Amino acid sequence: MGVLTLGIPTHVAVLTSVFGRLTPYGESLELNRLVLLDEVPANADTGQ
Known part of the structure; x- marks a missing residue:
């Protein structure tokens, strides 16, 4: 069906600015x- 890869965000605020309770680089990954x-x-x- 498909493949996805996840990686460490390039900037500390990529996900923590939206989900403020996440530990940067420890609890957040981005879709590469x-x-x-x-x-x-x-x-x-x-x-959907």
């Missing part, structure tokens, strides 16, 4: 890449 096969229906990556 998301690849879906062409056979996956439209909007499948939205979670």
